[in-house]
Amino acid sequence: MTLRVGVVGGGQLARMMIAPAVELGVELRVLAEDAGMSASLAATAVGDYRDAATVLEFARDVDVITFDHEHVPQDVLAALVEAGVAVHPGPDALRFAQDKLLMRARLQELGMPQPDWAAVTDADELQAFIDDHGGRAVVKTPRGGYDGKGVRVVSAGTEAADWFATLAEDAHGxxxxxxxxxxxxxxxxQQVARRPSGAMRAYPVVETVQRDGVCAEVIAPAPHAGERLPQVAAQIGTAIAEGLGVTGMLAVELFETTDERLLVNELAMRPHNSGHWSQDGAVTGQFEQHLRAVLDLPLGDTTALAAWSVMVNVLGGPVEGSLDERFATAMAEHPQAKVHTYGKAPRPGRKVGHVNVVGDDLDDVAYQARAAVAVFLD
Amino acid sequence: MTLRVGVVGGGQLARMMIAPAVELGVELRVLAEDAGMSASLAATAVGDYRDAATVLEFARDVDVITFDHEHVPQDVLAALVEAGVAVHPGPDALRFAQDKLLMRARLQELGMPQPDWAAVTDADELQAFIDDHGGRAVVKTPRGGYDGKGVRVVSAGTEAADWFATLAEDAHGxxxxxxxxxxxxxxxxQQVARRPSGAMRAYPVVETVQRDGVCAEVIAPAPHAGERLPQVAAQIGTAIAEGLGVTGMLAVELFETTDERLLVNELAMRPHNSGHWSQDGAVTGQFEQHLRAVLDLPLGDTTALAAWSVMVNVLGGPVEGSLDERFATAMAEHPQAKVHTYGKAPRPGRKVGHVNVVGDDLDDVAYQARAAVAVFLD
Known part of the structure; x- marks a missing residue:
C-alpha cells in the first residue's frame, strides 16, 4: 500500500520532492505544464492545471494532491474537493496566497504585525495613501506576482495607471x-510545517538577501538574532499557519524594521527558496517535510545539523559554455558545496540551481557557497 | 549535455543513487533484472545482465556504466570495453571482487594485512590447513557468496565435500x-572513493555489527578508535583502491584482532551497507560520491556532519501488517530518524530499509536508531 502524492506543477520545487519521496518510499506523480520540465523524471502527466478535467484525471488514485506553485484556480480546487480528493494546502488556505488583499485583511483579523496597507481602486485613492505615508508607497497587483513581478515602488498615484486599467478588465475585480x-x-x-491534523513544527528563522526582487542568498539561522527574535518569528509563523489553515510547508517572509519589529511581507504555501538550506543543513529538509505534512504523517525534526548553513542561488548561467561544464571546477574547488540543479536552460536572472554549504564558521561557509556559485556564472 | 550514468542491476543500491542523481542533474538509467524492483523509478530497461547483447544495448548513449552488484560476467564486461564504453569499476578491478582467491593473492602481493589463507582443491589439503591453524578454519567459495552465503566454519576437511564436488563441475576451476x-x-x-584519474577520498572508518552473517548496524566513526587505527584503516583502504585499480566506491571490511591488528576480510566495489550512514551523516553521501567518482568528477568532502551517526538495517518486517503502516509510529516516536525504504516486500531477514540517526551523544543516537527500527519489526 504505497502512499501516492500528486504534485500539480513540474518546476524545481516538484523536482526536489523526488529525492525524499524515493527514500521514504512515497510514489510521486507530477502533472507538468510541459514535457522536459524540471521534475520530468517524475512527470507522469503533462497538461493544463487550469483545466478541471485534466487535474481531476491526474488526481485519480493518489492519496493527496499538492502543488509546485499557488496558481491553480479556485474552481479547479473546488472540483477536486467535491470529487473527494484530499488537497493540501486546501482551497480555503490557498486563496490567501492567491490574493494579497485577502491575505492582508485576514492577517489584520489575526492581529499579525504587518505594514500599513489599503485596497485602492483608482489613482486618487493611491495618491491619498502616498500622501499619508511620507510620499512613497509600494503598489502590488493582488494576483499573479512573484519574484518581484507585480510590485512597484511609486511616489505618485498616476504611476499605477496601467495596472488600474488592466484591473478594470479583470473578472476578479x-x-x-x-x-x-x-x-x-x-x-x-520563517518556515512552518503543519499537518491536516494540526501538529506543527517551526524551522529556525533565516535571513534572506534579495537582489532585484529575487532571493539571492539565505543564511540559516539568521545571524545576530538573539533569543527573542527567533521566538517571535516562530510565533508569527505558527499563528499564520493555524489562522489561515495552511497544510504542508508555509514560508512567511518578514521585514526586520529599524525599530526592531517584525512585519509580514509575503506568504508562500509550499516549499520555498528560503528553505532550500534545509536539504543539507537540517535533520529534515523542507521537501521531505512537505511530503510528510500533506500525507498527515508525523513531522520530522527541524533542528539544524551545524551552526551555519548558507544557500546561494545560481541565477542565470555562464556567458560562454554550459552549466554542466562548470560542474567539475565548482566541485574541485569547493568539495563541501552541495550543488542542486533544476534541469533548466540558463537565462539571465533565471533560477537554475543553488548551492548549500554547512559548517561551523559562518565566514567560511558563506565564502564557500558564494565562490562555488561564482564558478557557474563567471 | 546532461551526463548519463547507466547502472546494471535494479536493487536498493541503484535506487539510492536516484536521489543524488536528481540533485546533481545526472540522468540515471537502470538495467533491472525484473520489473518492480527497488530502483524501478529509474529502470529504463529490464533484462539479463549476463547477456552481452542486452547490456551493450543498454550501454548505448550513456557516459559510463556502473553497477548495483559485482556479478556481471567478465565476458560481458569485456564486450563493453571493446565497444568503447567507459566501465567503472572496470573488469580488471572487478575480477578481484568476483574471485576471492584472486583477491587474496593480489592483496598478498600488495603486502596488505590479511588472515592466513590458502587455495585448497580437496579435503586432504583443507584438513592440512585446519591442522596448521588450531583445528578450525573458514572455508569460502571463491565466487558468488554474499551476506554470509558461501562461508562455512569447519573443523574437518570432509565438511566441505559438497563444495568440492560442485567445484569439479565448475568451468572456473x-x-x-x-x-x-x-x-x-x-x-x-573502511570506504574509499577513487576517480579513474586517480584522486581518492577516504571516509571515516566505521564499526559494523553483523548478525547471522548480515550487517545489522553501523556506528560512524568507529568508537574508541584512538588516532592510529583510523589512519591505518584509511591507508589500507587507499592502498587497495590504488593497487586493485578500483574506480567508484570501495568498501574494505576489516577485522580488528585481539592483538590490535587490522586484517582485510572482504571487499566490495560499489556503495556498501557499511556506508549508508553517510547519506545523512556526511557532507557527501556514498551514493553521490559513487556517481561523482565513476563520472570522473571531483570528489566531495567526506567529513562527518556530527560527532556520531548510527545506521540500523530493517531486516525483515512486521509479523502482522505492512511496513508502511508502521511508518507513522516510527516517525512520531523518533522525529530525528531518517527512514530509507527499498520498495521490497518484507521477508524474514531480508534487507528492506534502514534508519540513520545523527547527533552528538552516541548513546542517544544509537538508542533512537534501534528503537525506530524496532517499530517496524515488532
Missing part, C-alpha cells in the same frame, strides 16, 4: 494593494 | 579459499 514602504534593516523568512 | 579463523574483537569497514 478592481482594487490594487498598496503598502507603506517599510524601513527595514534586513529580510527574514 | 577447482579450488576453495580457506582462511584462518581470526580472533577479532570487532569488525570495521
Amino acid at each position: 478592481g482594487a490594487l494593494l498598496v503598502e507603506e514602504l517599510v524601513e527595514f534593516t534586513r529580510e527574514l523568512a | 577447482g579450488a576453495l579459499l580457506v582462511e584462518e579463523l581470526v580472533e577479532f574483537t570487532r569488525e570495521l569497514a
Whole structure:
C-alpha cells in the first residue's frame, strides 16, 4: 500500500520532492505544464492545471494532491474537493496566497504585525495613501506576482495607471494593494510545517538577501538574532499557519524594521527558496517535510545539523559554455558545496540551481557557497 | 549535455543513487533484472545482465556504466570495453571482487594485512590447513557468496565435500579459499572513493555489527578508535583502491584482532551497507560520491556532519501488517530518524530499509536508531 502524492506543477520545487519521496518510499506523480520540465523524471502527466478535467484525471488514485506553485484556480480546487480528493494546502488556505488583499485583511483579523496597507481602486485613492505615508508607497497587483513581478515602488498615484486599467478588465475585480514602504534593516523568512491534523513544527528563522526582487542568498539561522527574535518569528509563523489553515510547508517572509519589529511581507504555501538550506543543513529538509505534512504523517525534526548553513542561488548561467561544464571546477574547488540543479536552460536572472554549504564558521561557509556559485556564472 | 550514468542491476543500491542523481542533474538509467524492483523509478530497461547483447544495448548513449552488484560476467564486461564504453569499476578491478582467491593473492602481493589463507582443491589439503591453524578454519567459495552465503566454519576437511564436488563441475576451476579463523574483537569497514584519474577520498572508518552473517548496524566513526587505527584503516583502504585499480566506491571490511591488528576480510566495489550512514551523516553521501567518482568528477568532502551517526538495517518486517503502516509510529516516536525504504516486500531477514540517526551523544543516537527500527519489526 504505497502512499501516492500528486504534485500539480513540474518546476524545481516538484523536482526536489523526488529525492525524499524515493527514500521514504512515497510514489510521486507530477502533472507538468510541459514535457522536459524540471521534475520530468517524475512527470507522469503533462497538461493544463487550469483545466478541471485534466487535474481531476491526474488526481485519480493518489492519496493527496499538492502543488509546485499557488496558481491553480479556485474552481479547479473546488472540483477536486467535491470529487473527494484530499488537497493540501486546501482551497480555503490557498486563496490567501492567491490574493494579497485577502491575505492582508485576514492577517489584520489575526492581529499579525504587518505594514500599513489599503485596497485602492483608482489613482486618487493611491495618491491619498502616498500622501499619508511620507510620499512613497509600494503598489502590488493582488494576483499573479512573484519574484518581484507585480510590485512597484511609486511616489505618485498616476504611476499605477496601467495596472488600474488592466484591473478594470479583470473578472476578479478592481482594487490594487498598496503598502507603506517599510524601513527595514534586513529580510527574514520563517518556515512552518503543519499537518491536516494540526501538529506543527517551526524551522529556525533565516535571513534572506534579495537582489532585484529575487532571493539571492539565505543564511540559516539568521545571524545576530538573539533569543527573542527567533521566538517571535516562530510565533508569527505558527499563528499564520493555524489562522489561515495552511497544510504542508508555509514560508512567511518578514521585514526586520529599524525599530526592531517584525512585519509580514509575503506568504508562500509550499516549499520555498528560503528553505532550500534545509536539504543539507537540517535533520529534515523542507521537501521531505512537505511530503510528510500533506500525507498527515508525523513531522520530522527541524533542528539544524551545524551552526551555519548558507544557500546561494545560481541565477542565470555562464556567458560562454554550459552549466554542466562548470560542474567539475565548482566541485574541485569547493568539495563541501552541495550543488542542486533544476534541469533548466540558463537565462539571465533565471533560477537554475543553488548551492548549500554547512559548517561551523559562518565566514567560511558563506565564502564557500558564494565562490562555488561564482564558478557557474563567471 | 546532461551526463548519463547507466547502472546494471535494479536493487536498493541503484535506487539510492536516484536521489543524488536528481540533485546533481545526472540522468540515471537502470538495467533491472525484473520489473518492480527497488530502483524501478529509474529502470529504463529490464533484462539479463549476463547477456552481452542486452547490456551493450543498454550501454548505448550513456557516459559510463556502473553497477548495483559485482556479478556481471567478465565476458560481458569485456564486450563493453571493446565497444568503447567507459566501465567503472572496470573488469580488471572487478575480477578481484568476483574471485576471492584472486583477491587474496593480489592483496598478498600488495603486502596488505590479511588472515592466513590458502587455495585448497580437496579435503586432504583443507584438513592440512585446519591442522596448521588450531583445528578450525573458514572455508569460502571463491565466487558468488554474499551476506554470509558461501562461508562455512569447519573443523574437518570432509565438511566441505559438497563444495568440492560442485567445484569439479565448475568451468572456473577447482579450488576453495580457506582462511584462518581470526580472533577479532570487532569488525570495521573502511570506504574509499577513487576517480579513474586517480584522486581518492577516504571516509571515516566505521564499526559494523553483523548478525547471522548480515550487517545489522553501523556506528560512524568507529568508537574508541584512538588516532592510529583510523589512519591505518584509511591507508589500507587507499592502498587497495590504488593497487586493485578500483574506480567508484570501495568498501574494505576489516577485522580488528585481539592483538590490535587490522586484517582485510572482504571487499566490495560499489556503495556498501557499511556506508549508508553517510547519506545523512556526511557532507557527501556514498551514493553521490559513487556517481561523482565513476563520472570522473571531483570528489566531495567526506567529513562527518556530527560527532556520531548510527545506521540500523530493517531486516525483515512486521509479523502482522505492512511496513508502511508502521511508518507513522516510527516517525512520531523518533522525529530525528531518517527512514530509507527499498520498495521490497518484507521477508524474514531480508534487507528492506534502514534508519540513520545523527547527533552528538552516541548513546542517544544509537538508542533512537534501534528503537525506530524496532517499530517496524515488532
